[in-house]
Amino acid sequence: MAYQDLRTYLEALDAEGQLIHITEAVLPEPDISAAACAITKFGDKTPALLFENIKGYTNARIAMNVHGSWCNHALMLGMPKDTPLREQFFEFVRRYQTYPGKVEERDSAPWEEVVIEDDINLFDILPLFRLNHGDAGFYIDKAAIVSRDITDWDNPATQNVGMYRLQVKGKNRIGIQPASAHDIALHLKKAEELGEDLPIAICIGNDPLINTVAAMPILYNQSEYAMAGALAQEAYPVITAKHTGLQVPWGSEIVLEGKILSRVREGEGPFGEFTGHYSGARRMPVIEITKVSHRRNPLYEHLYLGQPWTEVDYFIGINTSAPLHVQLKEAFPEVQAVNAMYTHGLVVIVSTKVRYGGFAKGVGMRVLTTPHGLGYAKVVIVVDETIDPFNLPQVMWALSTKFNPQYDLVTIPGLSILPLDPASDPAGMSPKLIIDATTPQAPEKHGHYSQELRDPVSTEAWVEKLRELMPKA
Amino acid sequence: MSKKIICPRCESEHTDILTQSPVPGVWEVYHCEECFFAWRSTEPDFITDPAKYNTEFKLTREQLDQSGIMPAVPPLKKR
Ligand SMILES: [Zn+2]
Secondary structure, three states: OOOOOHHHHHHHHHHOOOEEEEOOOEOOOOHHHHHHHHHHHHOOOOOEEEEOOEOOOOOOEEEEOOOOOHHHHHHHOOOOOOOOHHHHHHHHHHHHOOOOOOEEEOOOOHHHOEEEOOOOOHHHHOOOOOOOOOOOOEEEOOEEEEEOOHHHOOOHHHOEEEOOOEEEOOOOEEEEOOOOOOHHHHHHHHHHHOOOOEEEEEEEOOOHHHHHHHOOOOOOOOOHHHHHHHHHOOOEEEEEOOOOOOEEEOOOOEEEEEEEOOOOOEEEOOOEOOOOOEOOOEEEOEEEEEEEEEOOOOEEEOOOOOOOOOHHHHHOOHHHHHHHHHHHHHHOOOEEEEEEEEHHHOEEEEEEOOOOOOHHHHHHHHHHHOHHHHHOOOEEEEEEOOOOOOOHHHHHHHHHHOOOHHHHEEEEEEEEOOOOOOOOOOOOEEEEEEEEEOOOOOOOOOOOOOOOOOOOOOHHHHHHHHHHHOOOO | OOOOOOOOOOOOOOEEEEEEOOOOOOOEEEEEOOOOOEEEOOOOHHHHOOOOOOHHHOOOHHHHHOOOEOOOOOOOOOO
C-alpha cells in the first residue's frame, strides 16, 4: 500500500532503520543544512533525518533527506529497501505506463485542523532556514504548487502540480521562480494577459510520491494526481481547497493558499540550485498568501541541494529517466534503458540494440528532441544493449574501448538548454554532443571488435550458487 | 533597536525586523527592502556582517533593477 502522507512514510522509514531522530537542540543555521549535507557523505543507502528540537521554536520539526537514497526510493514504491536501482527503474517505468491511475476526491483532510486567515506570519508557522550560504534568504524548496488556467478553469487536465523554488520575503509574501518552459508559466501568462491574479496553493510536507511527480517532466495535459495514482497503483487521495478551489493532496501537512500578483516582478535569488551552482538573481513574480491551513504540530519538509550527489539527485533521478525512456522507446523499440540521473538529465546514457551503422547516433538525436531532452540533454552517451546504463564502470568501459573520436563524436550547435546550466552561453543556449560508444555495425567498420571477451559458459549458474553460499549479513 | 541595521548584502539602511523567534529572545530575522535579502541574528558573521559578507555574493538594488525578468510580462489582452 502506498503512503498517503509524510507521517506514515516516516514511520515506515523508521521501522526499516531509515530514519535518524535528531533530538539535540540545533540552530536553524548552519546546523540543519550542514547535517543534511553530511548525511550525503555516507553513500546511497542513507536514512532520512528528523530534527525535533530547533532553537527558537516550540514544536517545530524538520524532515530532511526524505528522498535521499535508493533505499528510501524503494520503500516509497513499496519495494524491499535493498532493491537494486535497475529493478526500481523498470518497476517505475512499468507503473508510469499504467497512467492514468485513479484519483479519489475526499471531503475533509487532516490539514484543515488549524486555519489562519488574519495576521499571517509564515515564520511562526514554518521553521524556515537558509539552506546554502549564498542564498538570498529563507526558501521553501520542496512544495507541491498547484495552479490552473483561469481561462479554462473547469478543465482538470490543465491543472498543474509542480515544484518551483519559493523565497519567503515577508510574513505573507513569497517570491516564485516559474521558469518559462514550465506549466505554471503558461497559467501565469494567461492570467497576466487579462491583468488578473493567479490563484495558487502551496502544499508542504507531502506523501513522497506526489513530490516525486511534481518534480517529474510529464506532459502539459497529463494530471500529476493521475500519475501519482499510477505510481501508487491505487487511488490517489485529493481534496478541493475551499479558498482557491484548487485540488490539493489530502495528505499534506501544510497548505498555503493565495495568489501570484498580476504583472509584478521583484528581485529574487540567488539560490543554490541542483546544478551545484548558484542561480544568480533575477526579477521574478511575487505571491501573496491569504490563508494558511495545517495539521496540528505540522511536519516541515525541506530538500537539500549541494554539490552532487545530494538529496536532490536521488529525488530527480529515476523520475527523470522513466519518461525519457518511454518517449525514446516509442520511436526506437530497440532502446533497452535510459539513465538520465545526472543533473536532471544534462548527461543522458542510453543503452540500445544497434541495427546498422549510424543507428546509435540516430537514437542520440532523438534524445535531444524529446520534450525534456530539448531543455536538458547536453551530452548523450549511447552504449550497446549489453551495457547497463546504470552501471557506470560498464559505461566507462564502453567509452574507453568502443568510442573513436574520429567517427563517434557528433556536435550539434545552437540548441536550447535550461538557463541554469552554468556552461550555457548565452544562458539558455548550448551546443550538444552525442557520443556513440556502441560497437560499430555494418556498413560502419572502424576498429577491431570481433574478439570481445565474454563470461565463461556456466557463469550465470555460478552466480546463483555463490549467492547462496555468501555469508549472510 | 536603536542602532541601524545595515543589509549585509547591499549595505542599504532600508532594513527592518521581519520577525522574532516564537520562543522569545532566541533570534530575530531581518530583511532588506532594497535587495530582498533576509538573515537571522544567530547566523555566522560571514552572513550577518556587511564587512565579512562574501564579495562574490554582494548585490545592489541597481544590479537587481538591471537583472533579467523571468518570465516576461505579456501584453494586456481583452477576455
Ligand atoms: Zn540589501
